[in-house]
Amino acid sequence: MKLFDVYPLYDVTPVSAKGIEILDDKGEKYLDFYGGHAVISIGHSHPHYVNRLKEQLDTIGFYSNSVQNPLQEQLATKLGALSHCEDYNLFMCNSGAEANENALKMASFHTGKSKVIAFSNSFHGRTSAAVATTDNPSINAPINKQQEVTFLALNDFDVFEKAIVSGEYCAVILEAIQGVGGLDEPTTEFYQFVEEKCKSNNVILIADEVQSGFGRSGQFFAFQHHGIQPDIISIAKGMGNGFPVGGILIHENIKASYGLLGTTFGGNHLACVATLAVLEVLEKDDLMANATRLGDYFKQQALEIPEIKKIKGRGLMLGLEFDFEIADLRKRLIHNQHMFTGSAKNKYLLRFLPALNITKEQIDVFFAALKTELK
Template sequence: MELAENYRELDARYYMPAFSRTTEIVRGQGARLWDAEGREYIDCVAGIAVCSTGHCHPTVVEAICEQAHELIHCSNLFYVPHQAELAEKVVEISGLVGGKAFFSNSGAEANEGAIKLARLATGRKKFVAFTHSFHGRTMGSLAVTHKPAIREPFEPLEPACTFVEYGDLDALERAFDGDVAGVIVEAIQGESGVIPAPEGFLEGIRACCDRHGALMIVDEVQTGMGRTGKWFAFQHTQAQPDILTLAKGIASGFPMGALVARKGLEFKGGEHGSTFAGGPLACAAARATISVIEELLPSIPAKGARFADGLAAWNPRQVGLMIGFTVGERCAEVQQYCAEHGVIVNCAADGNIRLVPPLVITDEEIDAAVGVINEALGR
């Protein structure tokens, strides 16, 4: 207890209070976490869809350690170990045949890159995004993020962006004015509480972009890397983006993001860059992560269905291992009860509980977590 209290005092004195937190997590393994006081939790958040292969997966740990003994960093002025092989694999799983990848350090950076590339490719300046969207907190990604509470304090923002109702194709059509470079969309809105796109919505966006000469950017930062039972959520539809962004689950917690652009779309010399992006450790972690997810992928639909069946009384929205359900004003209360009883869940926007557990979570852990969540909701 003394260690945790001292740590809280240190944090309060020296770290900007941008986060609300009460617990110090010190160890993780698989889908389990332990705090500084020794309490054990089933983790149904996974660092917000980041720890895709669970905490400290041995294959990923070994890859990072082996690479750390060889080379931790070298500039992108040189060929980076594993970078080209990883790019090949990421393009392959994206299905964007003939496409190319560019690596970043986060999802927000990946979306910044997508914004830049769309402007370069089209010569246009504006974007269209959707209500309740979230694309990051850097200035460009924030400009296409809808939530007023986090966007408005930083206005004016660039690029100029028109927001239309998520799912409304007629409103999207009306938003085009001849200077729209791209439309950016989440196939499932994660921060809003796991809101899947209506049937035919992505296909409709694709058709609108084709009619108006704009690029379709699909943000799969949260939904990608096997989370929905396919490598990417757009692969559940017939639509294919011009630019795909990803991050979170790509490297099991090592900071990394990426964008993949279709054939013919690419940054040329001097048009984009990054000191740390796609470094040796990140690429090693990502390659190992993908190898683990390849084995896990067939199991994701059944695990997601097990969650949905167990929580059926609360009408969950579920695609693979993304599960959301609305509890309204009780959200914080439910989250706290679950934590006190050994299960970590997340309050997303608008009174929604979001579950995005590690892909390695077992049936026994799902059943235990569901039991606690049902207790919390039934009180």
């Protein structure tokens, strides 16, 4: 049997990693400034994370949600306290796409409606309703296109209001910082307007924090930069530092009932411990403050490079926009400088999504290499 060939692959085979350093099968060292799409939030093989998982494996790794699992309650308490979202309830699943599926399903249950408002250049996953709300027709199969989704421009107040007052929608789904789309953001005024209109029209506001959550923007959630309160928050990626885990935070105004949502693997013992370990490191090492400090430092360094036309993002969810497509630059950074970076739907944007405990010295190494490749 062969692998189903859906990924264009760089010719690099990582075999071990620590912090932001990765070793390949030839013994070459690479620096990871991308974290596998913002997944590696506290660094590869963080000792606290590794020890927590090992200890849990020695006791119990999995049982289904048909029995008590106190780790889920511990996680909900810790997550609520650190994120300041105590007035939400936690449902755990396995990925960001699944989180958004459950968020959209809950919105439809709650309102009795099915249409969704999403935004240009959005990315919410690759499954069913999640991919239908993703602004990329090439990854939407006919079965996905049965979903009724209206795509609107970010920050267009009039168009948004005309759509939402129709009374047809169950949900608005919005990234506070677009990931794959290219790091565009709603303004604070627009996000607050969306929140207000959702409330007055009985529409569920879903904050997609799959990539921007867990401290990456400098706040625990990126929507917290705008002073709003969503009805549902979707989470994944940096949540587990590489362990496959996702979830949604559902405001307590939305009531639960048996059978409303379900999952086999979601919230298993290892997933809970992986997420608890991430939260413990985020808190102990003050990594949200570090994301803010080093995000500011990154922007200062970027201003010194004339080829960079625009700096986008917040905290350590950042992008550098050039006046040329960056695919070749990204290849040179991998092969010549041994550095992983990211791309976006915006072909002129180089994405920078390192672990939140990155240092100034490592950022300096990145910019020295970037300058070399821009000569």
